Amino acid sequence: MTPGGREDPYPLYGHAREQGAVSPCGEGMILVTGYREVNQVLRDTAFHVADAELRSRWEEGFNDHAAKLMLSRSILERNEPDHSRMRSLIASVFTARRVAALEPAVAAAVERLLDEMAEPGAGGAEVDFMETFAYRLPVTVICELLGVPEADRHLFRGLAADLTVALEPVASEPELLLADAAADELAGYFTRLAAERQARPKDDLVSALVQVAAEDPGRLSGRELLANLVLLLVAGFETTTNLLGNGLSLLLDHPEALAGVRSGAVDPAGYTEEVLRFDSPVQVTSRVALANGLRIGELDAPYGWFAFLLIGAANRDPERFADPERFDPTRRDSRPLSFGGGPHFCLGAQLARLESTLAMPALLRRFPALARAGAPTRRDRWVLRGYQHLPISLH
Template identity: 50%
Template sequence: MDFDSALASLFQPEGRLDPYPAYDVIRERGPIVQAGNTWFVTSHALVNRLLREPGLRVADAADYDRSWPDWRENRGVASIVLSMLQTNPPDHSRLRRAAAATFTARRVAGLREVIAGQARELIEAMPARADFMSAVAFPLPIGVICALLGIPEQDRAWFRQRTSDLTVVLEPISSEEEMRAADVAGRELEDYFTGLIADRKRAPQDDLTGALVEAGSLTGEELLANLVLLLVAGFETTTNLLGTGLTTLFDHPAQAARLRDDPDLAPAFVEEMLRYDSPVQLTTRYTSTDLDLGDGHRLDEGSWMNMMLGAANRDPERYPEPHRFDPDRPNIQPVSFGGGAHYCLGAPLARLEAQVAFPLLLAMRPGLHLDGVPERRDRLTLRGYATLPVATG
């Protein structure tokens, strides 16, 4: 595969099924390469460094106003752009602070038993032949984030399709039809959260929605966008980690047996799962000033960069034999949760859910195996499975 076809393959369904060979070809050109008017960053060291670089920004509402004046009409786009994910300092810290207290390592560690209880119930209820995505990988993270946000149990299933439709706006390329579906999903989610916010104003409650309403530091529009973000960021990625992690265990039965025998290995296994097949494969930044990288590369102000998180996690300079799943690697530290100011707020929660779920699954369903061909979702940014058929015994 040459460089041009490697790059092109990432934007085609077949290439997206397994982007890793293409990443290797692109990385061979150097840690950062320009293609058209976009830069692709593929080395672990440079991705890590640039995510923390003050001269880089995320595209925020003011940028969208310049490049796409009607963007607010698409409510899927609006709910992501108006959230902390696409906001720069100083507003970014104000938005992030309002939600951050809920996600400190200590608060999250306190959720271990709640997560274990939900996981146990779901694994017990999983039929002998099941789609793992529907039986566990979806309901566990949605149950946890909805419990935090104070969303009633009966409403949870409703979010799956809407979230899936909305997150297409995070992809580098999407069709008109997908963008229309994202708009509809954005409107429905906004309506839902408008109702929830009104409930909390009438009757305050001790949950994340109540805390954000009470903080009073967010405009109505910001409040809505960040609730939508917390919901969609809070489960689709974790669902994908659970699905991808399980297929990785199926592909490595000796490693799965080690984890079954010693659940204390779970943190190392989950870090390596995150590295080996990251649920988030890329994120974008642009330069707010001319930027000299000091290695011969000079980027003009306004240059677009794709931070290829999935490629950085398979960088041979950082990880010997990068295509091998090896939870014994020292100091894994993948860039799957990003880095710098936008470092994933939910990282401790996502890690804990996976660290709790896999040992329970292996202990409660010792004969669990693949029972058909898993179907991947055709996405580059949010990588995961649509269905994952499994059977016990």
């Protein structure tokens, strides 16, 4: 949880693994690095997500932070029966069919953004991949799906970055105050958009959820509606932005893989799974043991104990993956835990995969001379791992 650890957590995961796939770490805490064990906990509902009730008991000042309170009202931080109530609702408007139908729109957005990127990159000028593409594609796609007008989309990069600090286990008070301001601003934005869609519904996700909340607040309250709209927006692009950035950076370090993705010799879906495995955009999640007699792997998990599930470590577990420290986009049947597992499995997995699979070959073919134009810088985060800047030249 230090800046150096966040910059490159993988050697530290290796040290943690030496203690075993599951190890106690401090009072009432367990560190889980094994693939099998992380998967086990994610699928067992006796292990709860840390919800508002638990966190307000543990975390000093939890109730003072609008950002934390807002996230805790969303599907991500709810347990049964509320979780199923919201999940069935959101999943019903966020169907596999709806996502698959987006493919032509995603492909068109990719082409448009590549055209736009060519301008600042003309003559070999340096462009920041994060700013010109990695952020814009996912924000365009999720905003199309939600029904957020194009003119408003520029607002979200900074707000989302500020808000997601609230997901980090360690954050400073000034960072949390920025997160709170972002939460208030996003709540205000979606309150206005929801009112517009209630008055004049469209064929979009905001309209669909607004309608449910208006007809039956017992299924989705007004505050839950806002929290889930903000979560969908933020989860919809922060993570996918990092999938694209981490993925391009890996290709620039592995010229053979880059040539393979460009020529089609490497399946872009297999490449995407390997980026997810090797440098997961979500590094860690957690659960709390809330039944007696629970175990994680070989270790007892007493009632009330907190488990850090190190997704980034589980994805490099040598018990599960041959030669796990090697980036190999031709791996088969990889199934990394980057989208979680069990009841909270990521609702946007299919969409994120689609974006990376369509975007990366198109990018590499459009710009055959694409190369690094300077050292990239990481965001100083642990949970959501990605770059702040990734300078490249296109010609």
